[in-house]
Amino acid sequence: MSSMLASITPELEEFIRDQPVFFVATAPKSIDGHINLSPKGLDVFRVLSPTRVAYLDLTGSGNETAAHLLESGRITLMFCAFSGKPNILRLYGHGKSVLPGSREWPDLARRFVLLPGTRQIFVCDIHRVQTSCGLAVPKMEFAAHRDGLLKWAIGKGEEGLKTYRDKKNRLSIDGIPTPPA
Numbered sequence: 001m002s003s004m005l006a007s008i009t010p011e012l013e014e015f016i017r018d019q020p021v022f023f024v025a026t027a028p029k030s031i032d033g034h035i036n037l038s039p040k041g042l043d044v045f046r047v048l049s050p051t052r053v054a055y056l057d058l059t060g061s062g063n064e065t066a067a068h069l070l071e072s073g074r075i076t077l078m079f080c081a082f083s084g085k086p087n088i089l090r091l092y093g094h095g096k097s098v099l100p101g102s103r104e105w106p107d108l109a110r111r112f113v114l115l116p117g118t119r120q121i122f123v124c125d126i127h128r129v130q131t132s133c134g135l136a137v138p139k140m141e142f143a144a145h146r147d148g149l150l151k152w153a154i155g156k157g158e159e160g161l162k163t164y165r166d167k168k169n170r171l172s173i174d175g176i177p178t179p180p181a
Contacts, residue, residue, distance in 0.1 A: 002132040007050035012089060012129065016047060016079055020142045023078040024055075024122075026068035026095075033174040036064035041145050046111050051126045053077065053091060054098075054108055058149055059117040059161050059169070066097045066120060066179055067172035075124050083141065086134035095124035097179045117153025117161060119169075120179070 008016070016022075022045060027035045044056040055077075057065070069075060073094040081087040097120045098104045108121045156164060170178055 002130055005129040005131070006127075008047055008053070008091070008126065008129055009050070012131070013047045015081070015087060015089060016045065018084075019079045019081070020145065021080075021082075022055075023080070024065055025076040025078070026065050027072065027074060028068050028172070028174055028176055029072045030174070033176070034064075034172075036062075036068060036172075038065065042115065042150075044112065044115070048111075048123075052123065053093075053126060054111070054121050054123045056112045056115065056118060057097075057120045057122055058115060059119045059153060059156075059165060060149065061168065062173065063119070063165075063169035063178040064172050065095075065122060066169075067174075067176040069095045069097055069122065070179055071176050075122075077124065080137055081134055082137065083139060086137060088132045088134040088137065090128075090130045090132075091124070091126045092128040092130070093124045093126040095122050097121075098123055099179060115153075116150045117156075119165065 021039055021041050023037060023039055025035065025037045027033065040055065046054050048054055075093055075095040077091040079089040098108055099120050153161060
């Protein structure tokens with residue numbers, strides 16, 4: 001009921017584009033550390049090539065993905081069909097954080113509409129693509145993206161976001177440092 005592929009096919013790229021939500025999972029090197037699993041919405045995901053993807057990351061309550069990628073590099077991204085034909089897609093790979101002002105930023109940033117609160121872009125090199133049936137995933141209707149995080153970021157302003165990141169986003173919940181902004 002599942003299949004393994006070496007890369008993202010055009011059909012899977014279309015499936016990715018059609019999903020209003022995806023999930024990101026990372027883990028620290030330590031087996032005692034916390035595994036992080038986060039849902040992501042909005043138009044923030046891009047397929048850069050059959051083996052490379054990126055997503056725009058917004059300022060939030062934590063920065064676990066950045067800390068874990070800096071430490072271990074491992075990442076899994078999951079897309080799940082909640083409408084239409086059942087399907088689950090997992091992308092396994094290694095990722096890194098690309099920060100504003102870095103050499104890679106301009107080329108990556110032009111692929112996105114930079115949203116209020118943009119913090120970094122995660123770039124992931126994919127080494128395994130897996131699909132599975134999704135037959136037990138419930139059918140749901142997508143109503144709309146939430147705009148609360150964007151409104152919060154606008155209200156904070158650039159200086160407020162910098163202060164927030166310095167206070168709340170410098171260490172993971174396990175005390176792992178995040179990339180310097």
